[in-house]
Amino acid sequence: xxxxxxxxxxxxxxxxxxxxxxxxxxxxxxxxxxxxxxxxxxxxxxxxxxxxxxxxxxxxxxxxxxxxxxxxxxxxxxxxxxxxxxxxxxxxxxxxxxxxxxxxxxxxxxxxxxxxxxxxxxxxxxxxxxxxxxxxxxxxxxxxxxxxxxxxxxxxxxxxxxxxxxxxxxxxxxxxxxxxxxxxxxxxxxxxxxxxxxxxxxxxx
Amino acid sequence: xxxxxxxxxxxxxxxxxxxxxxxxxxxxxxxxxxxxxxxxxxxxxxxxxxxxxxxxxxxxxxxxxxxxxxxxxxxxxxxxxxxxxxxxxxxxxxxxxxxxxxxxxxxxxxxxxxxxxxxxxxxxxxxxxxxxxxxxxxxxxxxxxxxxxxxxxxxxxxxxxxxxxxxxxxxxxxxxxxxxxxxxxxxxxxxxxxxxxxxxxxxxx
Numbered sequence: 180x181x182x183x184x185x186x187x188x189x190x191x192x193x194x195x196x197x198x199x200x201x202x203x204x205x206x207x208x209x210x211x212x213x214x215x216x217x218x219x220x221x222x223x224x225x226x227x228x229x230x231x232x233x234x235x236x237x238x239x240x241x242x243x244x245x246x247x248x249x250x251x252x253x254x255x256x257x258x259x260x261x262x263x264x265x266x267x268x269x270x271x272x273x274x275x276x277x278x279x280x281x282x283x284x285x286x287x288x289x290x291x292x293x294x295x296x297x298x299x300x301x302x303x304x305x306x307x308x309x310x311x312x313x314x315x316x317x318x319x320x321x322x323x324x325x326x327x328x329x330x331x332x333x334x335x336x337x338x339x340x341x342x343x344x345x346x347x348x349x350x351x352x353x354x355x356x357x358x359x360x361x362x363x364x365x366x367x368x369x370x371x372x373x374x375x376x377x378x379x380x381x382x383x384x
Numbered sequence: 385x386x387x388x389x390x391x392x393x394x395x396x397x398x399x400x401x402x403x404x405x406x407x408x409x410x411x412x413x414x415x416x417x418x419x420x421x422x423x424x425x426x427x428x429x430x431x432x433x434x435x436x437x438x439x440x441x442x443x444x445x446x447x448x449x450x451x452x453x454x455x456x457x458x459x460x461x462x463x464x465x466x467x468x469x470x471x472x473x474x475x476x477x478x479x480x481x482x483x484x485x486x487x488x489x490x491x492x493x494x495x496x497x498x499x500x501x502x503x504x505x506x507x508x509x510x511x512x513x514x515x516x517x518x519x520x521x522x523x524x525x526x527x528x529x530x531x532x533x534x535x536x537x538x539x540x541x542x543x544x545x546x547x548x549x550x551x552x553x554x555x556x557x558x559x560x561x562x563x564x565x566x567x568x569x570x571x572x573x574x575x576x577x578x579x580x581x582x583x584x585x586x587x588x589x
Binding site for chain 2: 192196225232267308311313314316
């Protein structure tokens with residue numbers, strides 16, 4: 180639908196894979212419709228999946244204070260941010276506080292911005308052990324933090340998780356049919372009812 | 385049970401957390417029983433969750449050939465290994481081939497060795513989005529590769545996944561009861577029937 184914004188969160192290492200084809204066809208079909216498409220290519224971004232203390236940074240510091248860690252520093256240096264409880268690290272609590280204070284690491288806030296702007300989010304991934312690959316699970320763990328994912332009304336309502344099943348045991352012809360059927364579905368995707376992902380029992384005591 | 389080997393795969397950032405307590409009590413109780421215990425403390429190890437081309441290394445190279453990546457090199461340098469199909473990267477296929485050729489990255493083979501030697505594997509983790517944290521999912525994705533996890537008879541039979549539920553909404557007293565009940569269960573853990581994780585329909589066409 181013209182003018183709509185779509186975020187594709189894509190988790191495959193190989194552009195020529197079946198997943199790569201499904202991503203490509205989505206970009207093509209949705210572009211034809213006049214949508215603006217953003218792809219988060221997680222492996223290409225080397226997206227960090229681990230939920231750690233490094234996710235809380237200090238945006239107000241003027242002098243870079245390098246976080247002290249025992250491991251070798253990797254990639255961009257982080258500015259250490261104060262924890263709400265330095266004596267007992269609770270990732271969920273610290274991420275929530277950091278979200279409110281705007282002191283989450285920028286790789287998280289960049290993704291949150293993409294999600295917030297999107298009218299539709301598509302997750303494109305292969306099944307690893309009956310679930311999403313770790314790199315995508317890390318995107319979910321870190322990006323969909325309290326304050327962001329739990330508070331925005333309608334966030335869940337843009338959910339859209341159905342994917343083609345078992346391309347590895349399908350014939351070439353069946354795969355082509357799956358890609359074509361995905362392209363077909365994308366034509367009328369804006370008419371679909373959103374998946375309801377917020378049954379009350381998820382959060383009941 | 386005296387002489388048994390136990391591997392605890394532990395995924396929490398904070399030693400004083402409820403998960404940390406459950407891990408501690410398991411180490412204590414199983415030690416009392418005379419078991420040999422190994423803990424894989426994934427956050428402390430900064431365990432890599434991403435399934436990438438870097439997992440295939442070359443153990444035979446005498447001169448270090450640093451893998452070329454666009455990102456900044458991090459930690460130990462890898463020796464690049466030949467892929468079975470360099471033109472089309474399929475992680476599952478490459479990991480399987482690398483397993484057979486003994487050219488998987490050492491952080492993977494170290495964990496496989498621990499699993500292979502263990503009589504019991506305990507996964508200790510908090511729920512993140514109704515599943516394991518990404519760092520533990522990455523352990524599963526990378527360590528439990530084809531050739532290793534699918535071929536060792538009895539591997540699944542040592543599965544043991546039941547954990548305490550929702551410590552965050554429990555009272556302090558209830559938490560203590562959960563820890564005590566876990567300690568109690570560990571006393572007779574060797575009498576339990578293993579969880580059957582290999583129903584035929586998982587792998588049927």
